[in-house]
Amino acid sequence: MGHARLAPGFSLNEARIGTVEGGESGVLVWKFDQLVAILTRIDEETYSTKGKWFLETGFGLLTGQHKNFDTIEEAVSWLGKYTFPDPVLSADSSADAAGSV
Structure with missing residues (x-):
């Protein structure tokens, strides 16, 4: 697993x-x-x-999903299709970004 090539934005913790x-x-x-x-x-x-x-549990759009995968790369690729595409900025970080111009 140490050399897994993951989809952009993903990281793993054993x-x-x-x-x-x-x-x-x-x-x-x-x-x-x-x-x-x-x-x-x-x-x-x-x-x-x-x-x-095995997908034990997922959060957000993955809630209730359970699925087997042959490799960790396959699992993360599949997860990438069923998660939100980008991080959602909070109101505080949006205001900070607007105020820092």
Whole structure:
């Protein structure tokens, strides 16, 4: 995962996700410094899914979505299609930008 080529604006933080006893390997997916999803690494040899990624939870437009992906790059690319395109500026940052001219 260290050499994953991600869609623009995305970054990942490795984390232990408490979905099973002892937790499982996962990543927090950020887009423009906003947490948009949590992915876990699937570790089930029985179903030939070992090493794939699962969308545990998504936020915003991704709420309620669950999906498997073959690679982390595929997952982030898919997430890019279903998240807001650009960061939303708050009223404070908009006013700051207008006032700094």
